[in-house]
Amino acid sequence: MNLMPESYQAQVRRLLSRRTLLARGATGLGTAALASLAGDRSLSPSLASAAAIPELPHHEPKAKRAIYLFMSGAPSQIDMWDHKPKMSEWFDKDLPDTIRMGQRLTTMTSGQARFPVAPSRYKFAPHGQSGTMVSELLPHTAKHVDDLALIRSMHTEAINHDPAITYICTGDQLPGKASLGSWLSYGLGSENENLPAFLVMTASWTGRKEAQALYNRLWGSGFLPTKYQGVSLRSSGDPVLYLSNPKGVSREVRRQMLDALAAMNQDTSRAIGDPQTQARIEQYEMAFRMQTSVPELADISDEPQHVLDMYGPDVTTPGTFAHCCLMSRRMAERGVRFTQIFHRGWDQHGSLPRDLPNQCRDIDQPCSALIKDLKQRGMFDDTLVVWGGEFGRTIYCQGKLTKDTYGRDHHPKCFSVWLTGAGIKGGTVHGTTDEFSYNIVNDPVHIRDLNATILHLMGIDSDRFTYAFKGLDQRLTGIEGGHVVNPILS
Template sequence: MLNELFKAQQRMDRRNFFTKATLGIGALALSNLMKAESQEDLIKAIPGLPHFAPRAKRIVFLFQSGGPSQLETFDYKPKLKDMFGQDLPPSIRKGQRLTGMSADQASLPIAPSIFDFKRHGESGAWVSELMPHTAGIVDDLCFVKSLYTEQINHDPAITFFHTGHQLPGRPSIGSWMSYGLGSLNDNLPTFVVLQSKNAGGQPLYARLWGNGFLPTQHQGVQFTSGKDPVLYLNDPEGYDAGDRNRMLGYLKELNGVQKSAYGDPEIDARISQYEMAYRMQSSVPEISDMSDEPDHIFDMYGPDSRNPGTYAANCLLARKLLEKDVRYVALYHRGWDQHVYLPGGIKNQAKNTDQGSAALVKDLKQRGLLEDTLVIWGGEFGRTVYSQGKLTETNYGRDHHPRCFTMWMAGGGVKPGFTYGETDDLSYNIVKDPVHVHDFHATIMHLFGVDHERLTFKHQGRRYRLTDVHGHVVKDLLV
């Protein structure tokens, strides 16, 4: 009966023949990609990649979800102290639209930061007292103080920063990396996602690490802090590795029959995912086991690093993943959205993240990994210079601000001890060297040897890319 069913499915007219023949060619190409055994083979699976010699081969994005205030972290504006409580001048605002949370305010009172800033390192970078550990590594960092976006609310802004478009459905940057450059290892995913536990704040969605219209094996794989780092990876009780191996063998045969009937290249992708899951049954427990880490490493990352799922623990786990040549690690930490009671809120956020971030950079450097690993720290937009709601000398809030915000990078071919871009005295408008999110993406791709205009994927009759039809490489950031 089953054979007759498949025979019926395989009867085709002229139109079906050409449709399925075309899909079969695609399946063959994807199959060859999956069978590539070396890094060189994986890269060559996309013709011509890399387009030029890469400076980086791994990346970790320490994404601070919610929009950290540049005014309380890295963009020092001492003149604001003389402007306390003054209404934001129309000449500065320039008609910029506001969110619904502050649009109805009678005034927009200027709120200077209550935190002290000092210069640090040979580079003399300004850093807030909130970030003492980051202050200790400024000579390894490349600050970009002139980033901007058009998105003023969290969901579209975060989606835009991870996919190059404010609407859902596009591939994430990690998926583009996986698709274009392939994997550096056999037993772990190319793209891994970590989230801090109990961080609060705006929710995060799987589309931020989704594959969009790319083949599904390029989506991010989320690791959790629970007993099973990857859900449903372990065998059920009474089921051993031999059972799993036999099951996968039979499943591969069935999928092979299905592929011969339908010619769908996504079937090959699914087979590849099952095989990767089988290999991960041994590699994931090994990578998540921290028992071999010496005390001085835990001390460097801070006391939270012994508590799985915290930001510090995830920074340490990220180092282990990068050490095993996972190409892209996305580490998400929520809770930076301080519309009210900002001083207390951002102080707690800095306490939870500062030491782990700095330790990761130092740890990669001491292991010789920072040179070809790109580290990125930052959020989806900045915060306003004016207070949302009531302003006092010790308390205020800040609304979303897409016109300028600060991020930092380290390693992977960017200039160390360097600051790029400048904002006005109110950290409201960019006055020198603006960097759009598309430019930032183009620069990241360039560091990996990829011309952002040439890495495309045809979908629904159009060729798409991460930077859409925009973006230029900011070469001043590069070594």
Template sequence: MTTHLSRRQMLNRAGAGFGSLALADLLNRQSACAAQPETSTGGKAVSPLLAHPGHFPARAKRVIFLFMHGGPSHVDTFDYKPELNARDGKPLPFAKPRIQFAKTCNLLASPWKFRQYGQSGAWVSDLFPHVGRCADDITFIKSIHGSNEAHGGALLKVHTGSDTFVRPSMGAWISYGLGTANESLPSFITIAPTLGHGGVRNFGSAFLPPIHQATRIGSPKRKKEDAAPAIQNLSNDVVSESLQSMQLDLLRDLDQLKRPGIRTSADAQLDARIESFELAFRMQTEAPEILDIGQESKATNTLYGIDDGPTDSFGRQCLLARRLSEAGVRFVQVSHRYWDQHGDLRKKHTELAEQVDRPIAGLLTDLKQRGLLEDTLLIWGAEFGRTPTSQGEQKNGRDHNPHAFTYWMAGGGVKAGFSYGESDEFGFYAAHNKVHVHDLHATILHLLGLDHERLTYRYGGRDFRLTDVEGRVVDDIFA
């Protein structure tokens, strides 16, 4: 039997059909953000920084990322290559990568001796004796590799997962996925960040809500007498605290009165802006005390190398990272520059390592003594490594090498006193158990209880994630 529809019936059914398409899209967006809490309850917005669980039980609750901008030489620090030393001055016995920034010459032995440390027998060069003595707490990953040989692209790859497009940084993704453990502090803080080679994109939120971008503390170019990092415009000397509170209450009330019904994406953006105002207000009461490292004991200052020449500045940054993490900040990055020795390798790597070796070991030791290392993931790394061949005829420099470099991790659910992966006998290419940058990101997220394939955000008609369409979890390093 044929059913005839009137024009009114046809329009009514078609309209309902289009509505169902819109509903399906809205439901899909909600499922894509499964790691996020509900954005509203009873018409009242919930803070996007509210702490919430991940996809499964986490091994780590927080991250401290020690980033060595410029690319320390892995074959001169943590990746011991006896064959490189044995064949010093001889030609590389295989073809070099097609892209190199300068003419590279023959193999160059490391100017530093390597020694074995601890029960694990980890090989560490004389550049890092203090870190070497912590080797039994560390997992070394010696087969990291990326896809970009330029600082800008490599920096963005490590920080955002993309070396070409504007994408949220790793810290922003973690903030989005887990929120903060302290509502009076940001979930993501970067200390003395790299402002060149990608700039704010290295710690930005891109299309994620702006509340998830990093709060910047200090500058890599600050004067020595201003070594203690600070948050700009933290205090308000013009308006009293009570008046600020009243202003924020009024702003929130007006917002609710204006939009009593269904909330839209524009409303969500406004909520994020109001939340940032409220967070800034709350920080005025708690952040100054946390930033005041003068409360620490003399023994703690000595552990980090504070007030002791070359280690003072980075020691303060590492101590502040511990205080911020302890107070509930989810992701803290501490940057140090500039490890880019195309020449003057011996002098500059010696100077730079002296500045960071003791503070880094002090941070690891301090976290362990306070019982924080168990659920704090400490990461050390850079955008790439250096070539095992010399750059130029002076035999005192190395070019960029994204094909093999070393990261290490401690605490946060990784094995202690363990090495994973290998580069070739000279350290030019990752050779065994290779770990791509996407794999590194997937592994970090997994340790925090986040599935890198499920931690997505819908933007521009597609679901984005930190690992793009790649990434595998390196669970062999899990304790």
């Protein structure tokens, strides 16, 4: 009797066929890699097709690639995207119990005697033909509202940063699951055999001095083979750690070393059949090719001045959000399947009027420029761009409230994200919240639904996209599953 799940059998067949291919010899691997660098496609096997699952895509994809602009720390939807004009009448009045309804609070405000309402001090205005209300903090992004689908009814169960970020990036509050980018890398592979399918950047910020830590599990592969994890690009030194050869080691010597190492790994693979051994072989080969492809990617000297001006004055400084956005466009051009930029510093528990404008200045013009740039290059219609954080902020003030300063605590009950580009219905506002931006009134969207929608746009049915691990068919959207947010799709 056959007790193995069909999906596990399929994985074994893929691994065995790949092992057979690689077992033809380490020299063959080296020849293929060098042929690729020389531009000889006849000798170079397509790593994109080798990495992708044959059953995918499940349907015709709208997006070939995706760029995720992640605002780590949770931006305040009340001050940026969710206009609540009636709150001006509630300044320093207590949030009604009928609104809070005994909902969970963090330990940072659960001991407060009062929950004074802190209306946004920033002006909102309608923009575009859609008339979408946007804060004065985002004048550049506001010009693109007719390209955006704004979801105001996002929600999550997580109320603290680490589990919340882990949840939205990997589908689970507990570490150990595969990230969204790793799932896409595993399922769809890369369009460029000389670059990873999944690249990550962490941008500097000019808001508060402290920021929540980011862990590599947010772009890790979890239970998937390690070759699908995100590759992090650095803002100083080698763009990728150990990209350069050590002193005294030429490229030819490095090639010989990799061939010898591949031969030893092949012996190990034949002896024990560990899939991770094959992953290591492929990672070493990718690293060798990246010695040529990554420096070319990181060199923006070929960018026209009008493009640099579009992204703003920080674009030539590596590590800034503007530079990361330009790099994400360059990655998209070169076939990188999924790029994720983490911008930290959005955790404004105090001094929000001082820190939030700085954060918005960091990201506003570059976000606008990225959209323009994709359009100018004919890439907007097949590139998905997502902007958002892990949860929202409270309407009530954390600590002392004055007219000039206030802070906001974590709020998982509702927050805002936007999507644009491939398959997105521009000028759409989906979901509404109550007058306090505290509870969702209609059209709730869980973070699982957001991830299901991203996968759908990439041609993947989240319910059918699984990986056998620990006796379960794991999926990004968990056992609960996610629902595609169809009203925001074109």
